[in-house]
C-alpha cells in the first residue's frame with residue numbers, strides 16, 4: 278500500500294547524529310545553534326528559535342506575544358487540530374472562519390466579517406505549502422493592530438511574491454515533524470524579526486532560564502541561573518537538530534522531485550470532470566501534500582476503490598468546529614463543511630517511483 282506521505286531519510290542523517298553522539302552532548306547545544314543558523318540563512322530570516330515540535334512553536338509564539346485568557350483568535354476551522362489546541366491552551370478563544378475552496382487557504386472576505394475589537398490575532402495556514410494572501414493579511418493586521426501569526430507547518434521553503442515564508446511578516450511557525458517538508462524526527466521553529474520577543478522566546482523554550490544550559494557551562498559560575506519568565510521545556514535537542522541539518526542540505530532535490538510529481542498529477546487530472554485540483558501558485562509553492570476535491574459525493578467511494586488498488590489516501594483535515602472538544606466555539610461554516618466532504622489526500626513523497634506515480638494516476642482514471 279502506498280502511504281500518503283513518508284520521510285526521506287538515510288545515511289546522511291545517521292552521519293550527523295553520530296557526530297552528536299561522539300560529543301556526548303545530546304540536549305540543547307551547538308548543533309541546535311548550527312541548525313538555527315542554517316535555517317536563518319536558507320530563509321533570509323532575522324531570528325530563528327528551534328523548538329521540539331511545530332505545536333510548541335505556535336504555543337510559545339502566542340505566549341510571547343501576550344495572547345492570553347479571553348483574547349480571540351481568528352483561525353480557519355479546516356486545519357490540523359494543533360492550531361486550535363494552542364489557542365485553547367492559553368485560554369484564548371478560537372473564532373473559526375471559512376476557507377477558499379480553490380486553495381483551502383483562509384477566506385479573506387469571510388475573515389473581514391469576523392473582526393471585532395476582541396480579536397488579538399489571526400492564524401493563517403499556508404495549506405499544502407501554497408502561501409496565503411499575505412499582503413491582505415498584513416494590511417488587515419496593521420490597520421486593526423492584530424498580530425498575524427502564520428502556521429507555516431506546511432510551507433517550509435515556499436515563497437510569496439519572491440520572498441520566502443518566514444522572511445517577512447510578524448511571526449511564522451514551522452514544523453519539522455516526520456512528514457513535513459524537512460524533518461528533524463520531531464521539531465519546530467519560531468521565526469520573527471523582533472529581537473526582544475525573540476529573546477523572550479529563547480528563555481521561554483527552556484523554562485524561563487535567562488541563559489540556556491550550554492551557555493552557562495561556558496562560564497566559571499556554571500551553577501548559577503535565573504528564572505525570569507514563564508517558561509516551558511520546549512527546546513530542540515542536538516539529536517533532532519542533526520537530522521534537520523542533513524535534511525536541509527537535501528531540500529532543493531526534495532522540492533524539485535515533489536514539484537515534478539505534482540505537475541504530473543495535475544496534467545493527468547486536469548480534464549477529469551469528477552475532480553477538482555487545487556489552485557496553487559506553482560512557481561512559489563513547495564508542495565507539502567497533494568489534495569484533490571472529489572465532486573458529486575463520491576469521495577468515500579473513491580477512497581474505497583483506491584484502497585483496493587493499493588493506493589493509500591487521507592482526509593486532511595476534519596474541520597475543528599465539528600470536534601467535540603471545540604464545540605463551545607462552533608459556528609456554522611457551510612463552505613468548510615462542503616469542502617470537508619470532498620477533500621482527498623493522495624500519496625506524495627520524495628521516494629515515490631515512476632511506477633508508484635503511475636499507479637495513483639491509473640487508479641483514478643480507472644475509477645471514472
Ligand SMILES: *Cc1c(COP(=O)(O)O)cnc(C)c1O
Pocket residue numbers: 330331332333356357359360402428430431452453454464465
Ligand atoms: C504538522 C502541523 C502542525 C503541528 O506541528 P507538529 O510538529 O506536528 O507539532 C500544526 N499545524 C499544521 C497545519 C500542521 O500540519
